[in-house]
Amino acid sequence: MLHKALIATLLMAGAAHAEGLPGVTDGPGPNLVIEVADASGASKGQIVLDLYADKAPKHVERLVTLAKAGNYDGVVFHRVIDGFMAQTGDVEFGKQGADTARAGMGGSSMPDLDAEFNDVSFQRGTVGMARSQSPNSANSQFFIDLAPAEFLDGQYTVVGQLVDGWDVLNAIKKGDAAANGSVSEPDYMLKVTVQE
Template sequence: MIKTAKFGWITLVLVTVLFLSSCTGTQTADSEVASSPTESTPADTTSQTESTNTDLPILEGRATVELSVNGSAVVIEVNGEQAPITAGNFVDLVQRGVYDGTVFHRVVRQPEPFVVQGGDPLSKDPNIPTQQLGTGSFTDPETGEARYIPLEIKPANAEQPVYSQTFEEAGITDAPELTHTRGAVAMARSQFPDSASAQFYIALADLPFLDGNYAVFGQVIEGMEVVDSIQQGDVIESAEVTEGLDNLKTGN
């Protein structure tokens, strides 16, 4: 995953923190490296991707989402043109109210700025132990089952995204259309490519070593200073689709 020695062991630790982020709730890098990412991942992600892609929400175009955090707004432009399934999943969850009352359970600024991560539906429940935060996914009330989405990354100038594979696995050397610039919004997942569900993260700095490995689907366009001030445990008071909801298509 790491193709240059420039970032060294610090990058390795940070990537590992994100890599296990969907399945661990601990805060230190050492404990996350030792954690097992098996609790919240689907048993067979390949067959799941093939069978559910047509049922997943799709964003045909762009939308704008506003998060309220600590009484201030974070405005995200969601890009369904480059990541239609990932963007559609996020907008659909916002519209359902899934993110209202969830917390940012992971904030990594040391040894260098990395990400703030939230969106775990489990974090709405104050009775859930802190160490379990980061293990949750969205459960579709219609099916009673967790909804996962395929890893979706579009190479620059390509007609279609690559699904269910990192660029390295697919043998792609081009940069993605959407990269991990500061303020990029992307989906957290475990080591299984198709294990993203509800948890997302916002990049606190340019993170090019994540490009081609995680699905970026949006960008903070207002309120990055609010993101910079987020602390672990801060609550997403509300999340609202303010523009582009008519671009969301659900079902078949």
């Protein structure tokens, strides 16, 4: 009886992890801890992303390198589409307080990455790498799904999963749907740290 109950609990935990629900089990990491702020600089709370180093090692290494160097600090959520995803990570053109008109067009000073497509499906809270039309053009930008988006499976590299701060993610300022989610006076990543 206890054995069946344990299996049921593990299955439910696995389903919650796949859907990106609050309180999902944190994996081996590393984790990105992101302090989110509004345009005035007031903190909105933290989100924690568990990165999948076993599924996308080069992409995870890039995110960790940029975070440790402080490159993500002050970068806006430039594209946020209600019911789809929140995108950030343009360290070149996306700094809060600067002219962010070109946010979403830049990357880092490091070379683009070859795709590391894997078997993880895009669900609520899934973290994927943004790219241009070329599958091998991801660099620094990433997005977090606000809803299931299986149509992205095999098209974008999955790099992690939200494990804490679902309410904070949902509260990120949404963009104009008519302008492909472009956000005026966007929220931003005040501070990004790495937990190994």
